[in-house]
Structure formats: C-alpha cells, structure tokens
Amino acid sequence: MKILFQILKNKYLIATIAFATWLFFYDRNDIPSQLSRQKELKELNNRIDYYKQQIDLTEEELKNLQSDPATLEKYAREKYFMKRDNEEVFIIE
Numbered sequence: 001m002k003i004l005f006q007i008l009k010n011k012y013l014i015a016t017i018a019f020a021t022w023l024f025f026y027d028r029n030d031i032p033s034q035l036s037r038q039k040e041l042k043e044l045n046n047r048i049d050y051y052k053q054q055i056d057l058t059e060e061e062l063k064n065l066q067s068d069p070a071t072l073e074k075y076a077r078e079k080y081f082m083k084r085d086n087e088e089v090f091i092i093e
Contacts, residue, residue, distance in 0.1 A: 007013065024031050064071045076082040083089045 065075055066072075081089055081091060
C-alpha cells in the first residue's frame with residue numbers, strides 16, 4: 001500500500017499519465033479519429049483502383065470501336081438501337 005502511494009505521489013508519473021490520456025482521447029488527432037481516417041483512406045484507395053480498372057476497360061473498348069467496324073456496328077445496334085434501312089427492330093423488355 002505504501003509503494004502504491006509513493007507511485008501515485010510521483011508528479012512526473014501523474015503528468016505523463018495525464019498527457020497520454022489527453023493525447024489518446026481528447027486531442028484533435030486522437031486514436032478513434034485516426035482509425036476512422038485510416039478506414040476512409042482505405043475505402044478511397046479501393047475506389048481509385050476500381051475507377052482505374054474502369055478507365056482501362058473503357059479505353060480498350062474505345063480502341064476496339066475505332067479499329068473494328070464490326071464492333072462499332074454491334075455497339076451501335078446494342079446501345080443505340082440503330083438499324084439498317086431494310087430492317088425492323090423489335091425491343092423486348
């Protein structure tokens with residue numbers, strides 16, 4: 001009991017504990033805030049990766065459309081419901 005009282009009486013220990021408590025829980029950059037920011041950063045990096053993949057796919061599709069007339073015709077028929085003069089198009093939903 002006497003040792004515990006001496007430890008609690010130490011002003012440097014009390015100051016260190018108070019400072020650590022302030023940093024970990026009450027500061028603007030406390031631990032819960034840092035964890036939530038890390039989670040948000042990870043989600044944003046995942047979004048960046050997804051959009052980079054989508055850009056790559058779109059660029060590949062654009063290259064195919066510019067180089068192959070059959071692909072361009074297929075794309076126009078599927079996306080814009082275009083047809084030739086002697087054809088009829090029926091859209092079934």
